[in-house]
Amino acid sequence: MNEKWTNYKGSVKLVNPANKRKLEVIVVGTGLAGASAAASLGEMGYKVKAFCFQDSPRRAHSIAAQGGINAAKNYQNDGDSVHRLFYDTVKGGDYRAREANVHRLAEVSTSIIDQCVAQGVPLAREYGGLLSNRSFGGTQVQRTFYAAGQTGQQLLIGAYQALERQVALGNVEMFSRHEMLDVVTIEGKSRGIIARDLISGKLERHFGHAVLLCTGGYGNVFYLSTNAMGSNVTAAWKAHRKGAYFGNPCFTQIHPTCIPVSGDHQSKLTLMSESLRNDGRIWVPKMQNDPRPANQIPEEERDYYLERRYPAFGNLVPRDVASRAAKERCDAGYGVGASKMAVYLDYASAIERYGKTEANKRGLHNADKETIITLGKGVVAEKYGNLFEMYEKITGENPYEVPMRIYPAVHYTMGGLWVDYELMTTIPGLYCLGEANFSDHGANRLGASALMQGLADGYFVIPYTIGNYLADEIRTNSIPTDHPAFMEAEAAAQATIDRLMNIKGSKSVDYFHKRLGKIMWDKCGMARNEEGLKQAIAEIRQLQQEFWSDVRIPGDANGLNPELEKAGRVADFLELGELMCVDALNRNESCGGHFREESQTPDGEAERNDEDYAYVAAWEYKGNNQYDLHKEPLTFEVAKPSKRNYA
Amino acid sequence: MIMSGDMKLTLKVWRQKNSSAKGAFETYQVDGISKDMSFLEMFDVLNERLISEGKEPIAFDHDCREGICGMCSMYINGRAHGPWKGTTTCQLHMRAFNDGDTIVVEPWRSVAFPVVKDLVVNRSAFDRIIQAGGYISVNTGNAVDANSILIDKPDADKAFAAAACIGCGACVAACPNASAMLFTSAKVSHLALLPQGDPERKTRVNNMVRQMDIEGFGMCSNTGACEAECPKEISLENIARMNREYVSSVFAG
Numbered sequence A: 001m002n003e004k005w006t007n008y009k010g011s012v013k014l015v016n017p018a019n020k021r022k023l024e025v026i027v028v029g030t031g032l033a034g035a036s037a038a039a040s041l042g043e044m045g046y047k048v049k050a051f052c053f054q055d056s057p058r059r060a061h062s063i064a065a066q067g068g069i070n071a072a073k074n075y076q077n078d079g080d081s082v083h084r085l086f087y088d089t090v091k092g093g094d095y096r097a098r099e100a101n102v103h104r105l106a107e108v109s110t111s112i113i114d115q116c117v118a119q120g121v122p123l124a125r126e127y128g129g130l131l132s133n134r135s136f137g138g139t140q141v142q143r144t145f146y147a148a149g150q151t152g153q154q155l156l157i158g159a160y161q162a163l164e165r166q167v168a169l170g171n172v173e174m175f176s177r178h179e180m181l182d183v184v185t186i187e188g189k190s191r192g193i194i195a196r197d198l199i200s201g202k203l204e205r206h207f208g209h210a211v212l213l214c215t216g217g218y219g220n221v222f223y224l225s226t227n228a229m230g231s232n233v234t235a236a237w238k239a240h241r242k243g244a245y246f247g248n249p250c251f252t253q254i255h256p257t258c259i260p261v262s263g264d265h266q267s268k269l270t271l272m273s274e275s276l277r278n279d280g281r282i283w284v285p286k287m288q289n290d291p292r293p294a295n296q297i298p299e300e301e302r303d304y305y306l307e308r309r310y311p312a313f314g315n316l317v318p319r320d321v322a323s324r325a326a327k328e329r330c331d332a333g334y335g336v337g338a339s340k341m342a343v344y345l346d347y348a349s350a351i352e353r354y355g356k357t358e359a360n361k362r363g364l365h366n367a368d369k370e371t372i373i374t375l376g377k378g379v380v381a382e383k384y385g386n387l388f389e390m391y392e393k394i395t396g397e398n399p400y401e402v403p404m405r406i407y408p409a410v411h412y413t414m415g416g417l418w419v420d421y422e423l424m425t426t427i428p429g430l431y432c433l434g435e436a437n438f439s440d441h442g443a444n445r446l447g448a449s450a451l452m453q454g455l456a457d458g459y460f461v462i463p464y465t466i467g468n469y470l471a472d473e474i475r476t477n478s479i480p481t482d483h484p485a486f487m488e489a490e491a492a493a494q495a496t497i498d499r500l501m502n503i504k505g506s507k508s509v510d511y512f513h514k515r516l517g518k519i520m521w522d523k524c525g526m527a528r529n530e531e532g533l534k535q536a537i538a539e540i541r542q543l544q545q546e547f548w549s550d551v552r553i554p555g556d557a558n559g560l561n562p563e564l565e566k567a568g569r570v571a572d573f574l575e576l577g578e579l580m581c582v583d584a585l586n587r588n589e590s591c592g593g594h595f596r597e598e599s600q601t602p603d604g605e606a607e608r609n610d611e612d613y614a615y616v617a618a619w620e621y622k623g624n625n626q627y628d629l630h631k632e633p634l635t636f637e638v639a640k641p642s643k644r645n646y647a
Numbered sequence B: 001m002i003m004s005g006d007m008k009l010t011l012k013v014w015r016q017k018n019s020s021a022k023g024a025f026e027t028y029q030v031d032g033i034s035k036d037m038s039f040l041e042m043f044d045v046l047n048e049r050l051i052s053e054g055k056e057p058i059a060f061d062h063d064c065r066e067g068i069c070g071m072c073s074m075y076i077n078g079r080a081h082g083p084w085k086g087t088t089t090c091q092l093h094m095r096a097f098n099d100g101d102t103i104v105v106e107p108w109r110s111v112a113f114p115v116v117k118d119l120v121v122n123r124s125a126f127d128r129i130i131q132a133g134g135y136i137s138v139n140t141g142n143a144v145d146a147n148s149i150l151i152d153k154p155d156a157d158k159a160f161a162a163a164a165c166i167g168c169g170a171c172v173a174a175c176p177n178a179s180a181m182l183f184t185s186a187k188v189s190h191l192a193l194l195p196q197g198d199p200e201r202k203t204r205v206n207n208m209v210r211q212m213d214i215e216g217f218g219m220c221s222n223t224g225a226c227e228a229e230c231p232k233e234i235s236l237e238n239i240a241r242m243n244r245e246y247v248s249s250v251f252a253g
Ligand SMILES: Cc1cc2nc3c(=O)[nH]c(=O)nc-3n(C[C@H](O)[C@H](O)[C@H](O)COP(=O)(O)OP(=O)(O)OC[C@H]3O[C@@H](n4cnc5c(N)ncnc54)[C@H](O)[C@@H]3O)c2cc1C
Pocket: A028, A029, A030, A031, A032, A033, A034, A051, A052, A053, A054, A057, A060, A061, A062, A063, A064, A065, A066, A067, A068, A069, A151, A152, A178, A179, A180, A181, A214, A215, A216, A217, A226, A227, A228, A231, A232, A234, A235, A271, A411, A412, A433, A434, A435, A436, A447, A448, A449, A450, A451, A452, A454
């Protein structure tokens, strides 16, 4: 397996430069995965058309990533290696990812950092001029590269600039404010897309010898998540309806440190970087429904439940474990804040600890408490100042004085379109990259690995694997877009829009989206059980019917209409939500982010079942709420499954 | 769950059907607003009401709602992104206002940013400025080991500070001349401060400035309004640096 990618690259079919110019590739989505793919394919000489729904490719959801990007550079000489990154990722994913893909990801990770630095991405540096690293998400090595709290922004702008350079050179044609509404297949192969120009409202037909979906994750099926408002499943879902299998749809990551919901007006949730768990301590009162404010609860009446349950890892247990533990405390009546659905993330002891060190550094050996606290606040401000400020802007509370309140929120979806080693879906010529595919993270993603995967797919995997397919397409001339398959797909997309506009019901799109989100969060969220999932499926089907008979979309379809855009997306979420519950119901084991209450140890830890569930669940769409399950067995040659134990 | 709050506000919002239509202000009374809402959540509340009344909701741009994508763009009471310093519209919270306030909300106004609908404008001119040279010409796969390029920390920090620009366009909206100098200079500075950006330094600044003029952005008259309203607090020093870069590129022929 160590040699698989090298051997693949050595024997893969190539396309000669003259032929590349005749081959057209459509890239849908210009986040990290899409922008890097579109730029690289443009550089190689393919004729590329790229699409995004925002007003500029620079605004994709990738921009919001804060923490960092992993790479097995071993610059810190702390024992990191490709093998260790590979192993950590397979284990972190709870043995539900494909070994060969993960190994390739770890291999190319180092080239990503080289590429980004060459583009001018300002990653953090030490005084000696070398790149800086931090540890992230509880790993034992420092392999995370970062740019303050704006790593995603800087990486995306790097890819965006590479993309705009290709636009200027005429190798890539960019279609912003365009939304893909369907894939077009001809004789079983993917040959193009139908897209809506969001400004004019007109539908367009675009041909491509191959189509790449780089359209991001579907966390917004829960309504509230840390994803950008526009993040959606439409492109992937439409491909699924056309025959692409959907892999492990129920694998969702719930991030433990987010700002809690403050009221029914809430439109999205804000992540507080995982790095805060490095220094903060998480606790709830020992007394149920304790009405006292945090600073009036004495030390001995606080329950540092992560430190209590997991003494070895304490506050640094993986995301899924930390999230479930917070839910457990809140459900049992120990939650804090007005909603009682929050726990404290407390910096008081870190401020004191840093203050003492700082006082010692300055030779103030008998410093009084006040001085120590002031010094400590200074240190904390330097490390986390921007996050603390953000917290204060949103909540109106000063986290230097009172502990932050946090609660888990939906953050990332490991599931996505099923792809093979070459990132091709089950539709020939249709590829899927980045968060939109199901590949490398198994049942749980490690921090700082999504950026790595998006850029690996776009810069270093697809440029090779697409050639293997397109080499056999050099004799296919561009297919005119008045071909019946294009006309039919366009007519179908138009019919869906007309149908939505003509319902003229009584409830807004958000009304349905919120209801769907609540069903998903309550029954297919942090803990799932058979009864709840069955109920959820029935409720979602009911909601689908209500949506299609009662949604109200004001305005018309011949121009910019954000409500119509949302309606199309929510219609697809309503179907996806059902499939997620179907998948969660089928997988009667607990693994990674998927916790089935029926499958736990006596002390409440997740219990994986390798005998029955060591497979990828790839679902085929059959129409009329029917889905067929195909199982891709997972075998582990190198990283032998062991129990994840953080106690 | 905490329900809505009790603030009452009067909103005067610019409504414009499309780029060729004539726009006008419309006045709305909104109540039930809580201090914990973000400014955009207040708009969500108003839009929900408009929908229930069978009216068209107000179109506005937004995506991340975290102050980083640069999509949101409202001109609030005469200030780009509203009253809070270093804050985007989406991060502005209703705590900034008082019960009974009247709030005037307009789109960015600039010839180079035509209104698309209501509060939505077309900022593609910024993409074309980047196309003109806002990059380093390196193809994928050609890079040397990242640590073979040493960059001293002060320069790296300055480059990073310039690279923090989110491309929102508030600088243009705030400027009496609708100049795009702060945006353009942030990119020129980011790349000029790094050794990787050195080879293309001269052509880059020339081409980007030329494109800025072609797009119809105004001249810079050093009012500093851009820096004051920039949500990422991009410094005016970048404009000075770009001017130096520009002059030296012109005289170097
Ligand atoms: C708050 C936050 C912080 C994070 N922090 C980190 C971190 O520190 N480290 C890390 O590794 N990961 C992090 N992640 C995860 C990571 O950011 C994402 O998984 C990753 O950026 C996804 O990249 P992508 O290219 O696959 O998709 P996206 O960046 O989501 O891009 C999707 C693209 O598809 C386009 N699109 C979607 N649908 C359509 C359609 N129908 N038609 C046309 N275009 C369409 C969009 O316009 C966009 O261009 C974080 C995520 C969040 C939410």
